[in-house]
Amino acid sequence: MKVLTFADRAGMGAAAASDIAHALRERLARQEGVRVIFASAPSQTSMIEQLRAMPGIDWSRVTAFHMDEFIGLAPDAPQRFGHWLDLHIFNALPLAAAHRIDPGADPEAEARRYAALLNEAPIDFVCLGIGVNGHIAFNDPPIADFEDALDVKLVELDAVCRQQQYDDGGFDSLEAVPRTALSLTIPRLLRADRLFCIVPGAHKRDAVHGALHGPLSTACPASILRGHGNCTLYLDKEADPDA
Template structure:
């Protein structure tokens, strides 16, 4: 765990760590595959990662970890579109693989799982939700032994409320009730995880992830079982600060 004075310092440190890991991995292998979260919590890190020197993005393939079901393809709230604005459209990736739920979310979950399974995932950049979720694995649907790699889920009310608090939607009626998400076992199979969590509203979730029992009541608690996961916090999110 690393704690920084504010969101910008946290983002800079996380971006530097991700960039260094990418450069080191690309020194030893031809191609890196990584997964990115789409959320305001990631904005500072992504902005500074895009500006980092020494990363050959032409040898990096990108995935994202979850997507709403039921939004128009051009809707700005779609996570693929958010990542286009903050990352995918800013650096020259080798490939960008996007979740596209329509017309059949279950078939898309299978297609995306096959793409992910074509080769190992090197890195994941993720956050933690206010209810402790990672990706869209909210407590009611989180499964540490999930047999699937990608699945269709119903969103928890707390998670849907967070989408409003993050200013993505104006009301609960606008927030889609369902989504596609990478599952917890799929995320944990990546070699290295970078977890970026700013804000006082995340403090209780961070406390549960760090100190509570390892339980699906706080899905992020499973991150303690990963052999190489670094948690980047600002002071507001740190329960000890």
């Protein structure tokens, strides 16, 4: 795994956006369309804002997906990750298509529907982060499975993950944070051709240390990124345990 560290969040976001833009241009020059999975979290904002401004990307040939969504929130709840993606990506760019996860009244059926959409063609790129507990998407340590047979599944969020959602400022109380979600699984994410992992902040330092230096274990799900072969990790200095 290639690891790049920058002085601050803005520099990290600029470098990641530049690399993603280059990869998009290069891929679009040799194939009809590109399929990208985006994380939805404050950690991604700097990169996304700068990626939107990058020139020379034919967004009309890019199909976008998101990787996880809370269960049990009202369709118009501002905390839904789909709304974050609408604001920052899906409605801000002239995409070929934007596929949203909508758990609705039957999350299991939605998991199957979304998995089928993902499997219609290869996924080119994933833009992701790492959670405080080392999760990728909503694959928290208690339920993370490196050999998961599913592509999208219903998951229970652990206490550290729910605390992070509250600390990120989206919810008025910890009790208001949903306890379940739909999430892409780890094998589904790893089947993408290239991963861009953007992780700022001192609160992520321990998780990054586990991802880089700890055992390959679901105790830190992000440790599996070391084995992907085409993953770049972008850190600011606060998140880098070796800085």
